[in-house]
Amino acid sequence: MSDVIAVLGLGPMGRSLTSALLRAGRPAVVWNRTPGRAGDLLDRGARWAAGPAEALEAASVALICVRNYAAVASFLPVRTSTVLVNLTSGRPAEARDLAARDLPYLDGAILSPAPAIGTPAATILCSGPPDLFEQAGPVLRDLAPTTVLVGADPGAAAAYETALLDLFAMSVGGLVHAFAMADAEGIAPRSFAPLAKPMAGLLTEQIDRFAEQLTEGRFPAAISSVASMSSTLEHLVDAADGHDLDSGALRALRAIAARAVAAGHGDSGYAALSTVIRDRGGERGDRRPPARS
Ligand SMILES: NC(=O)c1ccc[n+]([C@@H]2O[C@H](COP(=O)([O-])OP(=O)(O)OC[C@H]3O[C@@H](n4cnc5c(N)ncnc54)[C@H](OP(=O)(O)O)[C@@H]3O)[C@@H](O)[C@H]2O)c1
Numbered sequence: 149m150s151d152v153i154a155v156l157g158l159g160p161m162g163r164s165l166t167s168a169l170l171r172a173g174r175p176a177v178v179w180n181r182t183p184g185r186a187g188d189l190l191d192r193g194a195r196w197a198a199g200p201a202e203a204l205e206a207a208s209v210a211l212i213c214v215r216n217y218a219a220v221a222s223f224l225p226v227r228t229s230t231v232l233v234n235l236t237s238g239r240p241a242e243a244r245d246l247a248a249r250d251l252p253y254l255d256g257a258i259l260s261p262a263p264a265i266g267t268p269a270a271t272i273l274c275s276g277p278p279d280l281f282e283q284a285g286p287v288l289r290d291l292a293p294t295t296v297l298v299g300a301d302p303g304a305a306a307a308y309e310t311a312l313l314d315l316f317a318m319s320v321g322g323l324v325h326a327f328a329m330a331d332a333e334g335i336a337p338r339s340f341a342p343l344a345k346p347m348a349g350l351l352t353e354q355i356d357r358f359a360e361q362l363t364e365g366r367f368p369a370a371i372s373s374v375a376s377m378s379s380t381l382e383h384l385v386d387a388a389d390g391h392d393l394d395s396g397a398l399r400a401l402r403a404i405a406a407r408a409v410a411a412g413h414g415d416s417g418y419a420a421l422s423t424v425i426r427d428r429g430g431e432r433g434d435r436r437p438p439a440r441s
Pocket of ligand 1: 157158159160161162163180181182185213214215216218219220222223235236237238258259260261262263
């Protein structure tokens with residue numbers, strides 16, 4: 149079996165994956181839709197392939213990392229014996245659609261930024277057939293020491309990634325919103341930053357407690373209640389409107405907290421809001437029950 153690894157897609161992440169493969173002493177063949185994006189990878193020993201088929205022919209494992217799943221679908225072969233590891237970000241349903249093709253297909257999600265690839269900080273989640281993971285696992289561990297098969301369901305890695313990106317996007321949203329609010333209040337970014345850090349740290353502390361409460365389905369308000377949060381959000385929307393800030397995100401959160409209070413969660417802890425977001429306060433009757441493990 150060839151020890152060559154193919155990389156299809158040379159955006160910032162594809163280049164970083166290839167660079168880490170070369171550092172680990174693995175021969176690499178690369179392809180990108182637009183030629184000329186290989187940077188110094190060819191000088192460092194990577195071989196350029198004229199197309200995806202040529203790259204796959206040379207390799208035992210192929211890492212695919214492009215903009216989205218539609219792009220992957222546009223060049224995926226009809227058949228190949230090369231193990232395909234699709235590290236492109238996308239929705240679980242898209243991963244399942246690609247896995248339904250009769251190909252040796254593993255789906256994956258990279259949970260680290262491009263510069264972290266090949267360092268101890270990198271994490272990759274995979275999902276799909278365990279025998280394919282056995283073949284691709286050693287290659288992936290050269291890129292990310294924490295490489296985990298999260299399920300045989302091909303959509304599992306994308307499902308974790310989607311929920312984690314939800315956390316990241318909403319957190320960054322909170323951060324930029326807070327800087328805007330601070331600015332409107334005449335607080336300089338550098339004065340705000342040191343006090344923002346411990347506030348953001350509170351989020352980390354809450355993760356295990358929320359997981360516990362959501363698993364048990366009980367939401368004791370040990371520290372603060374949904375009713376209190378609801379009142380805080382009224383104050384924040386007023387403050388944002390007073391400064392003519394975009395208050396759309398705060399209004400959306402205020403509406404969720406208000407629905408939670410109306411649904412009887414006023415005295416519950418914040419984790420109860422998750423159940424209200426999920427079932428839209430009982431508006432939808434077509435939901436499967438919440439996960440319990
Ligand atoms: N960058 C990061 O730190 C990071 C972290 C975690 C996950 N990811 C994920 O990794 C994937 C790649 O990200 P990226 O940062 O490398 O850059 P990107 O800008 O998301 O993707 C650029 C790559 O996609 C290719 N591409 C776009 N449309 C295509 C098409 N229709 N057919 C073939 N190739 C196409 C581009 O080729 P051309 O050069 O020809 O345009 C280029 O190789 C994304 O799904 C991203 O979410 C990235």
